[in-house]
Amino acid sequence: MKTPPAPQPPQWAERLLMRIAAPHLREELAGDLYELFQHRVQRYGRRNARLLYVLELLLLLHPRLWRRQSETGKRYTTPHYAQPNPTTMLSNYVKIALRKLARQKAYTLINVISLSLGIACAILIFTLVKYHLSFDTFHAHQDRIYRIYTELHRENITYSTGVPNPMGDAFRNSTTVADKIGRVAFLNKRLITVSPEKKFEANIAFADPAFFDLFHFPLLQGNPKTALQEQHTALITDRIAKQYFGDENPAGKLLHIDGSLVVKITGVLRDLPANTDFRSEIYLPFSSLQEHSPWLVEKDWWLGFNKEMQCFIRLKPGVSPAMVDAKLLRAISEKHYDKEMAKTFHFKLQPLSDVHFNPKLRGQTDRQNLWTFGLTGFFLVITACVNFINLATAQALGRSKEVGVRKALGSRRGSLFWQFMTETALIACLGLIIALGLAYTALPLVNHWFDIALTINPLSDIYLSTFLITLLLFVVFCSGAYPGLILSRFQPVAALKGKLSQRAVGGFSLRKGLVVTQFAISQLLIIGTLIITSQLRYSQQANMGFRKDAVVILPLPDNKPATISTLANQLSGLPGAGQVSFFDSPPATESIGSTVIRFDSRPENERWNISVKSADHRYLSTFSIPVLAGRNLNPSDTVREFLLNETAVKALGLTSAQDAIGKPAFVDNHQGTIVGVMKDFHFKSFRTVIEPLCISTRSEAYNSCGISLNPHTMASTLTDIEAIWKAQYPSAVFTYRFMDEDIERFYKLDNMLLRLIQLFAGIAIFVGCLGLYGLVSFMAAQKTREIGVRKVLGATTGQILWLFGKEFARLLLLAFVVAAPLAWWAMNKWLTNFVYRIEPGIGTFALAMLITILVALLTVSFRSLKAALMNPVRSLRSE
Amino acid sequence: MKGTQLGEFEEIVLLAIALLYDDAYSVAIVEELTNRLERPMSLGVVHRTMQRLEEKGLVNSRFGEATAERGGRRKRLFTVTLAGEQALREARRIRNDLWDGIPNAAFTHLP
Numbered sequence: 001m002k003t004p005p006a007p008q009p010p011q012w013a014e015r016l017l018m019r020i021a022a023p024h025l026r027e028e029l030a031g032d033l034y035e036l037f038q039h040r041v042q043r044y045g046r047r048n049a050r051l052l053y054v055l056e057l058l059l060l061l062h063p064r065l066w067r068r069q070s071e072t073g074k075r076y077t078t079p080h081y082a083q084p085n086p087t088t089m090l091s092n093y094v095k096i097a098l099r100k101l102a103r104q105k106a107y108t109l110i111n112v113i114s115l116s117l118g119i120a121c122a123i124l125i126f127t128l129v130k131y132h133l134s135f136d137t138f139h140a141h142q143d144r145i146y147r148i149y150t151e152l153h154r155e156n157i158t159y160s161t162g163v164p165n166p167m168g169d170a171f172r173n174s175t176t177v178a179d180k181i182g183r184v185a186f187l188n189k190r191l192i193t194v195s196p197e198k199k200f201e202a203n204i205a206f207a208d209p210a211f212f213d214l215f216h217f218p219l220l221q222g223n224p225k226t227a228l229q230e231q232h233t234a235l236i237t238d239r240i241a242k243q244y245f246g247d248e249n250p251a252g253k254l255l256h257i258d259g260s261l262v263v264k265i266t267g268v269l270r271d272l273p274a275n276t277d278f279r280s281e282i283y284l285p286f287s288s289l290q291e292h293s294p295w296l297v298e299k300d301w302w303l304g305f306n307k308e309m310q311c312f313i314r315l316k317p318g319v320s321p322a323m324v325d326a327k328l329l330r331a332i333s334e335k336h337y338d339k340e341m342a343k344t345f346h347f348k349l350q351p352l353s354d355v356h357f358n359p360k361l362r363g364q365t366d367r368q369n370l371w372t373f374g375l376t377g378f379f380l381v382i383t384a385c386v387n388f389i390n391l392a393t394a395q396a397l398g399r400s401k402e403v404g405v406r407k408a409l410g411s412r413r414g415s416l417f418w419q420f421m422t423e424t425a426l427i428a429c430l431g432l433i434i435a436l437g438l439a440y441t442a443l444p445l446v447n448h449w450f451d452i453a454l455t456i457n458p459l460s461d462i463y464l465s466t467f468l469i470t471l472l473l474f475v476v477f478c479s480g481a482y483p484g485l486i487l488s489r490f491q492p493v494a495a496l497k498g499k500l501s502q503r504a505v506g507g508f509s510l511r512k513g514l515v516v517t518q519f520a521i522s523q524l525l526i527i528g529t530l531i532i533t534s535q536l537r538y539s540q541q542a543n544m545g546f547r548k549d550a551v552v553i554l555p556l557p558d559n560k561p562a563t564i565s566t567l568a569n570q571l572s573g574l575p576g577a578g579q580v581s582f583f584d585s586p587p588a589t590e591s592i593g594s595t596v597i598r599f600d601s602r603p604e605n606e607r608w609n610i611s612v613k614s615a616d617h618r619y620l621s622t623f624s625i626p627v628l629a630g631r632n633l634n635p636s637d638t639v640r641e642f643l644l645n646e647t648a649v650k651a652l653g654l655t656s657a658q659d660a661i662g663k664p665a666f667v668d669n670h671q672g673t674i675v676g677v678m679k680d681f682h683f684k685s686f687r688t689v690i691e692p693l694c695i696s697t698r699s700e701a702y703n704s705c706g707i708s709l710n711p712h713t714m715a716s717t718l719t720d721i722e723a724i725w726k727a728q729y730p731s732a733v734f735t736y737r738f739m740d741e742d743i744e745r746f747y748k749l750d751n752m753l754l755r756l757i758q759l760f761a762g763i764a765i766f767v768g769c770l771g772l773y774g775l776v777s778f779m780a781a782q783k784t785r786e787i788g789v790r791k792v793l794g795a796t797t798g799q800i801l802w803l804f805g806k807e808f809a810r811l812l813l814l815a816f817v818v819a820a821p822l823a824w825w826a827m828n829k830w831l832t833n834f835v836y837r838i839e840p841g842i843g844t845f846a847l848a849m850l851i852t853i854l855v856a857l858l859t860v861s862f863r864s865l866k867a868a869l870m871n872p873v874r875s876l877r878s879e
Numbered sequence: 880m881k882g883t884q885l886g887e888f889e890e891i892v893l894l895a896i897a898l899l900y901d902d903a904y905s906v907a908i909v910e911e912l913t914n915r916l917e918r919p920m921s922l923g924v925v926h927r928t929m930q931r932l933e934e935k936g937l938v939n940s941r942f943g944e945a946t947a948e949r950g951g952r953r954k955r956l957f958t959v960t961l962a963g964e965q966a967l968r969e970a971r972r973i974r975n976d977l978w979d980g981i982p983n984a985a986f987t988h989l990p
């Protein structure tokens with residue numbers, strides 16, 4: 001019988017040990033490690049033993065490991081030459097580097113500051129990007145999880161995250177490609193009553209039991225097998241449990257959902273991680289949805305869908321989602337719709353990894369933004385490296401004597417190069433440490449801006465530490481390699497004789513090129529900042545076609561006509577309140593339903609869709625929307641009359657608004673008369689074009705109340721409103737928001753983008769100026785004598801200043817020529833997100849140019865003025 | 880001479896070498912100490928200590944047999960020298976003196 005071969009320790013580690021260990025220790029150490037490894041294979045398994053082997057090897061690292069045997073304690077003679085300790089030369093490099101850095105404080109300071117700023121930004125951006133990329137990646141088999149979404153193909157294509165209610169069952173019955181199917185309905189901001197005194201607002205979700213097989217939200221308490229199986233049960237997160245019940249055990253406690261549904265808590269979920277888009281903290285069985293909101297789950301109703309009614313599936317391994325899209329989902333829509341509608345309704349799969357990033361399907365972030373951030377961070381690091389290269393090559397001449405002596409004493413090019421690299425590494429390490437500190441201090445600010453909870457801990461975060469090491473290597477090589485090559489290239493004879501000129505050092509044109517790069521980056525960022533700022537200001541301050549300031553919006557817990565009319569009477573009686581209106585959505589909203597329209601006696605529905613708002617007769621006056629033709633709606637609770645906007649009239653093919661007045665129309669299966677045409681207003685954000693819109697009275701859809709306020713007595717009126725509202729809805733939580741806040745929210749992401757780019761632009765300019773300052777200082781020192789001679793011969797201060805200024809002015813112009821088209825291209829791309837947008841004019845570019853010129857000239861003249869004002873006697877005396 | 884001082888860990892390793900007498904080599908000592916001190920011990924630390932002990936002349940070493948368990952490499956076996964024994968006895972005497980000098984009252988803490 002043959003025994004299986006013994007497991008072997010990692011070959012590379014053993015070879016490494018043989019390389020670095022002193023010859024007299026090699027055999028015993030290799031044997032010791034091997035023996036320990038064999039013991040550990042028995043005890044901890046092969047994998048761990050290999051890890052421990054490497055660990056032991058690391059712990060062996062110590063000068064004793066490679067120190068050669070001393071003469072006195074020699075056990076046997078070795079034929080080796082006495083080799084120096086490999087760290088001797090390194091410690092010499094470090095010593096020289098430290099002396100150099102200490103002697104040239106300004107040089108060190110500029111380099112360390114610019115590197116640490118650049119790296120700090122890179123760290124922050126990395127953390128941010130990593131955070132977004134980590135969204136919902138912690139679920140098992142997340143690469144096979146998909147969301148089914150709806151595409152409506154009409155005149156244009158619209159997208160919805162929701163699917164018709166029967167979709168989940170239809171998919172389950174018709175195919176076998178999915179091993180899990182979970183329907184879920186997210187309902188946000190529902191009223192949860194624990195006891196009459198304790199009421200809360202929370203996001204809830206009704207989900208199939210399979211939801212928790214698909215998604216990894218582990219239970220702290222309760223049985224995962226039976227979770228969500230039974231009617232009237234609920235799972236809550238630990239956070240909610242603490243909030244509602246304090247330290248009491250939540251199991252078995254009752255919750256009232258929206259005053260209608262009563263559920264018993266059967267389990268507690270671990271708190272949701274920050275990096276998930278599932279924000280509901282109370283989960284109820286999907287079967288209970290029937291009782292809570294029956295209209296959401298009408299059986300066999302394929303024509304309607306709600307964006308919150310979603311369906312997630314996990315495909316079996318090897319199933320291609322493209323095939324599911326093209327065959328299975330197509331077959332479902334062909335089976336359940338008539339021929340016409342099947343052309344309209346398309347269902348597709350969206351990978352889970354896309355959910356966070358697809359703005360069309362309500363993704364929170366845009367991948368493009370992340371790329372922008374990443375690129376900006378890269379630019380900033382490059383800017384810092386450019387500073388380093390510039391200053392180092394400018395100074396190379398000053399070190400020619402040192403290089404000469406070293407070469408004469410036998411230094412090779414390679415060792416000189418590595419000496420310089422050590423210096424660079426020292427500065428870069430210092431910069432990195434300061435950058436970590438900076439990033440750590442700035443983190444709360446970034447978290448506040450983005451409303452997230454990032455942490456920076458390179459010790460526990462393997463990605464971050466890898467990134468830092470890579471970044472460090474990148475910075476060291478990028479900034480150290482070129483100056484190192486230049487230095488090590490010096491001819492020793494010429495260097496010692498002092499015959500090297502700036503020309504021999506070379507690279508002045510390279511230095512110019514680098515300065516141009518730096519300023520191009522700064523200008524790019526400045527132009528970006530200016531354009532984003534003005535577009536956002538335009539979006540937020542432009543006239544949207546309705547009144548948006550001093551209008552407060554209250555959500556309504558219930559909309560019985562009787563409640564509404566008492567509320568309307570009481571609210572409009574308040575002294576500080578103007579108009580009071582009830583509606584389903586304020587004038588500008590992110591989500592609005594759309595449907596088909598049939599006009600007058602035309603035989604068929606129009607080919608386009610019309611957006612629908614339900615609102616009472618005071619809507620137009622509350623939001624100051626003018627009527628162009630006809631009249632306003634009459635008070636009513638059901639759909640009788642329609643108001644169209646100008647775009648709708650145009651889409652109907654009518655030449656004048658008058659032609660529409662008095663005509664009958666079918667909208668969403670309701671018949672009514674068109675009584676008026678209102679002026680177009682932006683009922684979505686500026687990203688989309690104004691579409692046809694129809695307003696009609698339908699009180700059962702009202703869910704909000706808008707009140708125009710007198711701006712001077714706003715605070716007191718709001719307390720009055722709260723009192724009335726509380727009296728009407730004693731069991732609900734009072735919340736309100738202002739119309740302009742709503743509009744601001746449309747541009748939340750853009751605002752964040754803007755803030756970051758502003759910050760980065762500032763840092764880029766600052767870093768660029770630091771480099772410029774260093775360069776000018778160096779030039780001034782070089783030209784001391786020239787300036788002296790010029791002054792003696794009668795040059796004015798202005799002429800001397802121009803000596804410095806003209807050089808940099810030229811470089812700036814060159815940078816502008818590079819940056820302007822790039823910025824123009826990039827910003828036009830960004831602006832295409834907006835249908836209503838500003839045109840980036842010459843003014844913006846000129847302003848960016850002006851800013852950089854001003855800042856650069858200020859920096860240059862600050863230092864060169866000192867040089868220009870110096871008494872020539874002092875500079876010439878030394879000759 | 881600075882090197883004659885016996886450090887605490889050196890003392891423990893030296894004691895372990897004496898304890899294992901005929902089979903005192905690094906892996907055995909690592910495992911013995913890991914068990915007795917109830918904390919993991921790295922080979923590097925023990926190895927360096929034994930090198931130091933040898934430089935101080937407190938232990939002698941010789942190569943043992945090559946075994947398959949060690950992948951055909953020899954182990955270095957250690958024995959305590961006379962100087963080592965004296966150092967250990969000296970360390971013990973100092974401790975005993977210290978113990979003897981402790982007044983009884985020092986360990987009777989008030990309730």
